[in-house]
Amino acid sequence: xxxxxxxxxxxxxxxxxxxxxxxxxxxxxxxxxxxxxxxxxxxxxxxxxxxxxxxxxxxxxxxxxxxxxxxxxxxxxxxxxxxxxxxxxxxxxxxxxxxxxxxxxxxxxxxxxxxxxxxxxxxxxxxxxxxxxxxxx
Amino acid sequence: xxxxxxxxxxxxxxxxxxxxxxxxxxxxxxxxxxxxxxxxxxxxxxxxxxxxxxxxxxxxxxxxxxxxxxxxxxxxxxxxxxxxxxxxxxxxxxxxxxxxxxxxxxxxxxxxxxxxxxxxxxxxxxxxxxxxxxxxxxxxxxxxxxxxxxxxxxxxxxxxxxxxxxxxxxxxxxxxxxxxxxxxxxxxxxxxxxxxxxxxxxxxxxxxxxxxxxxxxxxxxxxxxxxxxxxxxxxxxxxxxxxxxxxxxxxxxxxxxxxxxxxxxxxxxxxxxxxxxxxxxxxxxxxxxxxxxxxxxxxxxxxxxxxxxxxxxxxxxxxxxxxxxxxxxxxxxxxxxxxxxxxxxxxxxxxxxxxxxxxxxxxxxxxxxxxxxxxxxxxxxxxxxxxxxxxxxxxxxxxxxxxxxxxxxxxxxxxxxxxxxxxxxxxxxxxxx
Numbered sequence: 347x348x349x350x351x352x353x354x355x356x357x358x359x360x361x362x363x364x365x366x367x368x369x370x371x372x373x374x375x376x377x378x379x380x381x382x383x384x385x386x387x388x389x390x391x392x393x394x395x396x397x398x399x400x401x402x403x404x405x406x407x408x409x410x411x412x413x414x415x416x417x418x419x420x421x422x423x424x425x426x427x428x429x430x431x432x433x434x435x436x437x438x439x440x441x442x443x444x445x446x447x448x449x450x451x452x453x454x455x456x457x458x459x460x461x462x463x464x465x466x467x468x469x470x471x472x473x474x475x476x477x478x479x480x481x482x483x
Numbered sequence: 484x485x486x487x488x489x490x491x492x493x494x495x496x497x498x499x500x501x502x503x504x505x506x507x508x509x510x511x512x513x514x515x516x517x518x519x520x521x522x523x524x525x526x527x528x529x530x531x532x533x534x535x536x537x538x539x540x541x542x543x544x545x546x547x548x549x550x551x552x553x554x555x556x557x558x559x560x561x562x563x564x565x566x567x568x569x570x571x572x573x574x575x576x577x578x579x580x581x582x583x584x585x586x587x588x589x590x591x592x593x594x595x596x597x598x599x600x601x602x603x604x605x606x607x608x609x610x611x612x613x614x615x616x617x618x619x620x621x622x623x624x625x626x627x628x629x630x631x632x633x634x635x636x637x638x639x640x641x642x643x644x645x646x647x648x649x650x651x652x653x654x655x656x657x658x659x660x661x662x663x664x665x666x667x668x669x670x671x672x673x674x675x676x677x678x679x680x681x682x683x684x685x686x687x688x689x690x691x692x693x694x695x696x697x698x699x700x701x702x703x704x705x706x707x708x709x710x711x712x713x714x715x716x717x718x719x720x721x722x723x724x725x726x727x728x729x730x731x732x733x734x735x736x737x738x739x740x741x742x743x744x745x746x747x748x749x750x751x752x753x754x755x756x757x758x759x760x761x762x763x764x765x766x767x768x769x770x771x772x773x774x775x776x777x778x779x780x781x782x783x784x785x786x787x788x789x790x791x792x793x794x795x796x797x798x799x800x801x802x803x804x805x806x807x808x809x810x811x812x813x814x815x816x817x818x819x820x821x822x823x824x825x826x827x828x829x830x831x832x833x834x835x836x837x838x839x840x841x842x843x844x845x846x847x848x849x850x851x852x853x854x855x856x857x858x859x860x861x862x863x864x865x866x867x868x869x870x871x872x873x874x875x876x877x878x879x880x881x882x883x884x885x886x887x888x889x890x891x892x893x894x895x896x897x898x899x900x901x902x903x904x905x906x907x908x909x910x911x912x913x914x915x916x
Contacts, residue, residue, distance in 0.1 A: 380644050383714070393641060400635075407628035408635070415643045446621060454616040468618045471611045479607055 406442035556668035599630035659842035715830035
C-alpha cells in the first residue's frame with residue numbers, strides 16, 4: 347500500500363523511488379479528483395469528515411460535492427479511512443434527492459387539482475409578486 | 484499521457500494556458516449574453532433601471548437631452564470610481580494592519596450575498612419568465628444549498644478546482660448582469676472610468692493595487708480576494724531532464740540579477756502542496772544552478788523560479804467595487820480584484836473584476852444587437868491575449884482591463900456606426916445575410 351499511494355507529508359527519501367521517477371512514472375493513486383493538485387491522504391480524511399458533518403445542516407449539495415471531490419475513493423477500495431464518509435455522503439445525497447424531487451414533482455405535476463387553493467399560495471412566482479421580491483428594491 | 488516521449492511544444496503549452504483563461508471568460512460572457520437576451524426581451528422597453536450606488540449622482544431618464552445624459556453619466560462614473568478608490572485604500576490599510584481574517588470573512592459574506600440574494604433575484608426573474616411551478620420550500624432549500632456551497636468554495640482553499648472555478652464564474656456572471664441594468668450612458672462611462680482607474684491603480688507607484696501587491700509579496704502572503712486561478716498546465720514527461728528543457732518556456736524566463744537564491748521554493752508555495760521529491764530531480768538536472776535563466780515553477784515543483792527580485796509574481800490587481808442596491812453598499816468592494824498576474828504555481832490568475840467588466844461590456848452590446856456582441860467578444864479576447872503577452876514580457880502584475888475595454892468600446896461604436904449600416908444594406912439587397 348505504501349508504494350501505491352503517495353502522501354505529501356512524507357517526502358520519501360528513498361533513492362529507489364527517485365530512480366523510478368526518473369525512468370518511469372510511478373502509478374500514484376490520489377484520493378481526490380484533482381489528482382496531484384488536490385489533497386494528500388491525511389488531509390483528505392479531515393476534509394471528508396468535515397464535509398460529511400456539515401452536510402447535515404440541510405446541505406445535500408455539500409454531500410454531492412464531497413462525493414465528486416473524492417470520486418477515486420468511491421471507485422477504488424484503497425482508502426479505508428476516507429471511504430465511510432464518502433459512502434455516507436452518497437447515501438445521504440441520494441435520500442435527500444429522493445425526498446426533494448418527489449415533493450417538487452408532486453407539487454409541480456399535481457398543481458391545483460391536488461392541493462387546492464394552497465398551491466397558489468406556495469408557488470414561487472406568486473409569492474415573489476406578493477412579497478415584491480423582484481422589484482429590484 | 485505519460486507514456487509518449489514526445490515533449491510538448493511551446494505552442495501547445497502556451498496555447499493550453501491561454502485557453503484555460505480565455506475559456507472561463509468566454510463562458511461568463513456567454514451566460515451574461517444569454518441572461519440579457521432572455522430577461523430583457525420580455526420587459527423590452529420598461530426602463531428597469533436600478534437605483535444604486537452607481538447612480539446616486541444622476542439617474543438617467545429617457546427624456547433628458549444627450550448632453551445631460553453625458554454629463555450625468557460622467558458624474559456617476561466619477562463618484563463610483565472615487566468610492567472604489569476609497570474602498571481599495573481601506574482594504575490596503577486593513578491588509579497592512581494584518582486584519583486578514585476580517586477580509587476573508589468579508590469575502591465570504593459578500594460571496595454569500597451575491598450568490599444568495601442576487602442569484603435568488605435572477606432565479607426569480609427566470610421563474611416568472613418561464614412560469615416554472617416550483618414551490619417556495621424547494622426553491623429556498625436549493626438556493627440555500629447553492630449559496631452555502633459557493634461560500635465554502637471561495638472561502639476554503641480546498642474544494643474541487645472545478646467547483647471553485649465554476650462558482651467564481653457564476654459570481655462574475657451575476658454581478659455583471661446586475662451591472663447591465665444600469666442606464667446606458669452610465670454603463671459606458673463607468674467602463675471607461677474603471678479602465679483608467681485600473682491602469683492608474685496598478686501601474687502608478689502610489690496606486691492602491693500596486694501597494695497591495697507589494698505588501699503581499701513582501702510578506703509572502705495571499706491577498707484575500709476573489710481571483711480566478713487557471714489550473715496549472717501539468718507536464719507529464721517521462722524523462723525529467725528533457726522535461727526541464729522543454730519546459731523552459733521562452734516567455735517565462737527572466738535574467739537573474741544576482742546569484743542569491745532566497746528560499747524561494749518555500750515562499751513560492753501558497754498553500755499548494757508541492758511534491759518535494761521532484762525537487763531533487765530538478766536540482767540534479769539543472770546544469771547551472773546559478774544560471775541566468777529562471778523558469779517558472781509548475782505545480783509539481785518541477786520548474787523553479789529563481790528570481791531574487793520578484794519573489795512571487797502574484798496576482799494583484801486593483802480593487803473593485805460591486806455594490807448592489809440599498810443592501811450592503813460596500814459589500815463586494817475590493818474583494819473582487821481586476822488585473823492579471825501569475826500565481827505561485829505559474830498558473831495565470833485573473834481577477835474577478837475583469838470577468839465582471841468584460842461581461843458587462845458584452846452584455847451591454849447584447850442589448851443592442853448580436854452583431855455588436857460578436858465584435859465586442861472578439862475585441863475583448865484579443866485584448867486579453869495582448870495583456871497575456873504583456874504579462875509574459877513584463878512578468879509583473881498588470882491591469883487586465885484597459886486594453887480589452889478600450890478595444891471593446893472602440894469596436895462597439897465602430898460596429899454600431901459603420902458595420903451595421905453595411906450589413907443591413909447588404910441584407911436588404913440580398914447580398915449577404
